Amino acid sequence: MPATSVFSPLDLAARFRAARRQTLALCAPLTAEDMMVQSLPEASPAKWHLAHTAWFFESFVLGQLQSGYELFDKDFPWLFNSYYRSFATFPEKRLRASFSRPGLDQVLRYRQYVDEAIERLLAEDPQPEALRRIELGVHHEEQHQELLLTDILHAFFTNPLKPVYKAETAANGDSGFPRLQVRDQGRPALRFQEFPGGLHEIGHAGQGFCFDNELPRHRVWLEPYALAERLVTCAEFAQFIADGGYRRPELWLSDGWNAVESRGWQAPLYWTGEPGNWRLFTLRGEIPLAAMEDVPVCHLSLYEADAYARWAGCRLPTEFEWEAAAATQPRPGNLVDSGRLLPSAAALSAENAAQQLVGDCWEWTASAYLGYPGFKPLPGTLGEYNGKFMSGQMVLRGGSCVTPPAHIRASYRNFFPPETRWQFSGIRLASL
Ligand SMILES: [Fe+2]
Numbered sequence: 001m002p003a004t005s006v007f008s009p010l011d012l013a014a015r016f017r018a019a020r021r022q023t024l025a026l027c028a029p030l031t032a033e034d035m036m037v038q039s040l041p042e043a044s045p046a047k048w049h050l051a052h053t054a055w056f057f058e059s060f061v062l063g064q065l066q067s068g069y070e071l072f073d074k075d076f077p078w079l080f081n082s083y084y085r086s087f088a089t090f091p092e093k094r095l096r097a098s099f100s101r102p103g104l105d106q107v108l109r110y111r112q113y114v115d116e117a118i119e120r121l122l123a124e125d126p127q128p129e130a131l132r133r134i135e136l137g138v139h140h141e142e143q144h145q146e147l148l149l150t151d152i153l154h155a156f157f158t159n160p161l162k163p164v165y166k167a168e169t170a171a172n173g174d175s176g177f178p179r180l181q182v183r184d185q186g187r188p189a190l191r192f193q194e195f196p197g198g199l200h201e202i203g204h205a206g207q208g209f210c211f212d213n214e215l216p217r218h219r220v221w222l223e224p225y226a227l228a229e230r231l232v233t234c235a236e237f238a239q240f241i242a243d244g245g246y247r248r249p250e251l252w253l254s255d256g257w258n259a260v261e262s263r264g265w266q267a268p269l270y271w272t273g274e275p276g277n278w279r280l281f282t283l284r285g286e287i288p289l290a291a292m293e294d295v296p297v298c299h300l301s302l303y304e305a306d307a308y309a310r311w312a313g314c315r316l317p318t319e320f321e322w323e324a325a326a327a328t329q330p331r332p333g334n335l336v337d338s339g340r341l342l343p344s345a346a347a348l349s350a351e352n353a354a355q356q357l358v359g360d361c362w363e364w365t366a367s368a369y370l371g372y373p374g375f376k377p378l379p380g381t382l383g384e385y386n387g388k389f390m391s392g393q394m395v396l397r398g399g400s401c402v403t404p405p406a407h408i409r410a411s412y413r414n415f416f417p418p419e420t421r422w423q424f425s426g427i428r429l430a431s432l
Helices: 009-027 048-064 093-098 104-122 129-158 234-242 252-261 302-311 317-329 380-383
Strands: 190-193 198-202 217-223 227-228 279-282 283-286 363-369 395-397 414-416
Touching: 009 048, 009 104, 009 129, 009 395, 048 104, 048 129, 104 129, 104 227, 129 279, 198 317, 217 317, 227 317, 234 302, 234 414, 252 380, 317 363
Parallel strands: none
Antiparallel strands: 190 227, 198 217, 279 283, 363 395, 395 414
8 A cells, every 4th residue: 555545535535435336336236135145155245245345444444543433333343354353353254144134224324324434534634544544445345346246146156046147138138148249259369479588577656556465566587478468268268178178187286186176177167068068157147158159268266277278388477477568568458347247258459469468357377475575564453454365375467357447457466265266267378
């Protein structure tokens, strides 16, 4: 987080309002019952996301920096704490679906109560630390917006009725699957763009917001490398499956092969059916693979991404190779504001340049999630935000089709354990 917020209180108030409204807008297609579902231990119910994001502002801004602030409810500070051990105890994460109380109405009142208190604080010439933490809270809210969609996709996948989060309009008729234009351009041949080696500056630069794990900016030596110009597609991944990819231990890391055997993986998460008749479950409903062939494959673990890369005679990029490439090629991407909620096919282009670096799918890298040289977590309890997870996780880069546009940048480091599949995670190949 930079030393000062780049926002004036007025601008930050507008940014705060927009982020808070967007979280509610994402819940609009959901019923109160949908918002209770926790279909994975590592996922959270939508109602919990609503409450926890208010909790963040109450706990780290209002409770600590607003004199005379009165808690909305004396139990909420521990009830909606996620993992901040130096702040309060918290319930076991996998039990969040048990929170039938407080009811949704009360959670919505909690949000409104916190919103009004933050608005008052912003109107009262707040101290710089309050501005910094409100800005952090907005970015925290955006992280949870993405998680909310990610978690709802899994919740609906496990529902036998396979509900559709975003249905097609009635004008499209009842085709049995959404008439979404998913094969709109054809798949460009897979080419690689070469990048020079040498010393590269890695990490956040400039005055805008970043998380503590994007700092300090430092130099990294890179050998010359090449990145695929687009992401691996569903059709290409289907070829890996058809070639016995999930039955050939020589393609897999040891932990990856153990996961294949113990979890029975035979295809990406959300693929059902069998070779020749795959169907993919998405936020737009279930879609046949035939309509998704040119779309980037996603919902893969690091192990599957790595095995595919080995099968293809390539490798995964390091996070430093990815950032050095992305920093020179900023491009708008398919993020949540496109409304598509699915990865998009790469554009057909004669230009020899990497596409889809931003949006579509988070890209697994071969880099372990570690602190940069000289890394310092934020002081106090907020130091638990990122730093304590720097063990056993891998870095993903680039954002996805459910990432808010103001939330992503070239230096952004996402991280998950290598077996994670419910995120929108895909593959960019590297070589050399
Ligand atoms: Fe959180």
